Amino acid sequence: MAALSVSPLAPASQPVLPKIRGVRLAGMAIGLKKNGGRDLMLAELAPGTTIAGALTRSLCPSAPIEWCRHALKGGKARAIIVNSGNSNAFTGNAGDITVAETVKSAMALIGCKAEEVFIASTGVIGQPLPPDAIAKALPRIAKNLKFSGWKDAAEAIRTTDTFAKSVTRTVTIGDTRVTINGIAKGSGMIAPDLATMLAFLFTDAAIPADVLQKIVSRAVKRSFNSITVDSDTSTSDTVLFAATGMAQNKTIEHLNDKQLKPFRRAVESAMVELAQLIVRDGEGASKFITIKVRGAASGGAARRVGLAIANSPLVKTAIAGEDANWGRIVMAVGKAGERADRDRLGISIGGVPITLNGQIVENYDETPVAKHMTGSDIDIEVDLDIGKGKATVWTCDLTHGYIDINGSYRS
């Protein structure tokens, strides 16, 4: 299949990421991608780096996912190794051996424990990944490690994303200025099987692993777990956040430490931006859709209602057709399985109220809504009016492009 042109929803430019003390990165080509592009990323982390993460809920996860689930218990990291071009998923015992060989090679190279090495793989599934494919490449890629290697790293984790994805934030903890950088891939047509989502974030802040894990778990819920392209969950989805501690900020012991607030907000905002970039590279996407739900029984209920709307093929195709078909939003609210009251439901599109108290508003004029639907950013607001729960989710429309990409990939 020919390379896709860059998504029409891609941001005009991407930030140049600043250096982070304690993080060196490299990207290179080792022949896993058929097109000869960069397909291996190595991030080397300073001694003492803590790590936290979130992994796919798939019950048929890849070999690297199973390894990361084990290694995350230690909360320490010295290396993150990511390859594209082969997901090492559904490869049985051979997949586990490849992971073990990769870990062994990294231990020798860096001089660290096995559980300080993290691995993620994305690409074709069910194809064996030779046990030494990555292991033997590590000494070579290590020679290219640079504090400024962010762009190479972001390129190496791409499969067929139409643009590389990166974000940066600076913020203070107490008096100390710290940086957060993040790179991600996903939701562009991932060759050839799965829309795997990977995100790696790094900071020079000093944060204990247990606090870092709580920060990640909460931020992931409001970012990567609040986006959807097609409701399909990959065998390999991975978010990792490494904190080198080299900023030497005041030690933080508790999640609720007031001095941690700006940092927590910055992490969430960085993850939301990465998540939105993934949606903006959604397969065949022509519209970026924001769905705000309020008045739900709880925050979780609001998110599930939002995702029911975001995952509805009927809603997504209507938006692709620039049709303000609010009846389909009613349908999606009804099927979400969360408490709702037909006679209280309010729906707005593009800021224009369409229904109120379970009925279409009197003298509803579709003109401004129809105009909003022709834009590339679509805003939907739903008020269940039964509680205080709220959530925002993001998705894209369902177009002929999605069918083309996914229906004829191997033809």
Place this chain on the structure above:
Amino acid sequence: MAALSVSPLAPASQPVLPKIRGVRLAGMAIGLKKNGGRDLMLAELAPGTTIAGALTRSLCPSAPIEWCRHALKGGKARAIIVNSGNSNAFTGNAGDITVAETVKSAMALIGCKAEEVFIASTGVIGQPLPPDAIAKALPRIAKNLKFSGWKDAAEAIRTTDTFAKSVTRTVTIGDTRVTINGIAKGSGMIAPDLATMLAFLFTDAAIPADVLQKIVSRAVKRSFNSITVDSDTSTSDTVLFAATGMAQNKTIEHLNDKQLKPFRRAVESAMVELAQLIVRDGEGASKFITIKVRGAASGGAARRVGLAIANSPLVKTAIAGEDANWGRIVMAVGKAGERADRDRLGISIGGVPITLNGQIVENYDETPVAKHMTGSDIDIEVDLDIGKGKATVWTCDLTHGYIDINGSYRS
């Protein structure tokens, strides 16, 4: 929008339904459908008829659904009134008044209690249905009631289904021959909002309402709740089964009465056939897909795994593209949320084993599978190999036709 041509998956012919003692039907046009077609169905049922049903789980249901939920508690029926062209959903208090007026008119006409009148509506949502639109038409349609009115009835409940759907079975209870007839609509592009599914079944058997309800609940699970076109749930989905008792078979007191077995099997088989007809009229469908799951932890788990595969846009687009992309089936099994073991999973397509024990089979030859994918009936088998639960679900592929139908309906 121009009328669609008949689905390529439609059966070559439809049965002519025999008469059922105690059931007279009629269909006529009362101006709810813009094209002037038949849009009102009346079924008059003999005194003593028992009824059971299954209604949408949507939490924003239509006014008729709320009425049927109440009326079903009585277990008795004298009339079923169905209109197409307006779903009377999301119409607030006005919708309830229309239902009340319709019920009142039917009570006067037939001489029955309110709770013996059942109503279903399908079509546009959020548009008021005038309170007397159906009420005042009932005396007129009643003049056309006929024991042979099946075809008129099946036509009147269609919206934009590309073909009318009907099935029939004859079977014995003890020594008595009884007939089961069923009609259904759905999943063809339902104008203009929802893919509502309606099915009405009738028999001359004498079955107490509580036993009938148990028969319906079980059969619905294996039929209408085992199909999916696009994972969206309508505000109006309705299944009703009326038993007139005029065959005067031996009284059945218990679900597990051995003499009821052939009848139960026939009901399930009739519902499965109607459900399959709905899938065969799926929006834009070009392939009819049967997914058999075995070896699951339970029957429910097997059905949920089957539906996860059937609802996956990645699986459905691959099949539309005639691509034997089994990796997407692994992904869907993983995301189903049911217990699975990566290293035990077996997948076959068209009877050809592709994976065994969590790995691709040695020397896998895709040729026969690729050939199977070019046919119109696609068979997928998944063996989780961890338990005895099994289930079969049916779906169709996701094509450009679906996007056309749902993305540009109002343009």
